[in-house]
Amino acid sequence: QSVLTQPPSVSGASGQRVTISCTGSSANIGADYAVHWYRQLPGTAPKVLIYGNDNRPSGVPDRFSGSKSGTSASLAISGLQAEDEADYYCQSYDSSLSAWVFGGGTKLTVL
């Protein structure tokens, strides 16, 4: 299993708000390593959505926001749209493994 734990799936109606959690430990998120989020549309490569816990790259709408507290982080998506259907991954660094690590991914379904 993955070092960072994410729910396998989340869903929400169009226009609603959903959150995706990412739980780590004192060796990664809790050790003050930043959390980054990636979105992977079906059949495509991942793209960075949030970097440094709560920063959006240019071009990413403000419907997407990130937060971090203790050994966990969250990605919030408001005003859900059909094109938001994708897999979402959190990522950080683990000092005990000396490795960049990912969450197992969360599949978002827009109802």
Add this chain to the structure above:
Amino acid sequence: QLVESGGGVVQPGESLRLSCTTSEVTFSTYGMHWVRQAPNKGLEWVAYIRHDGSKEYYPDSAKGRFTISRDNSKSTLYLQMKSLTADDTGIYYCAKDIRWGSQNYFDYWGQGTLVTVSS
């Protein structure tokens, strides 16, 4: 833009070399990663190399079998893989490293190249 190549079907125990090329003239100024994704699975980091090739990093799953290298004169990144097993099957992405403070994340990814290890 990053373009991977070199994937294919190989038998268990064989070797394979992947390449990742870019037209960016600044290739020599940033580190690079390889990340893989097994079929219908999540992402796994497999290697990182500094901008000048002076240092490489691997997770335990790749140490001793995978070697990352780069040729900055050709703006090309490589991943040499040996003793491949079925568990190495998946899409291999190269990704550009970017620093945020003292930390790193994956800024831009190639489209990936598929490696299949099967007898």
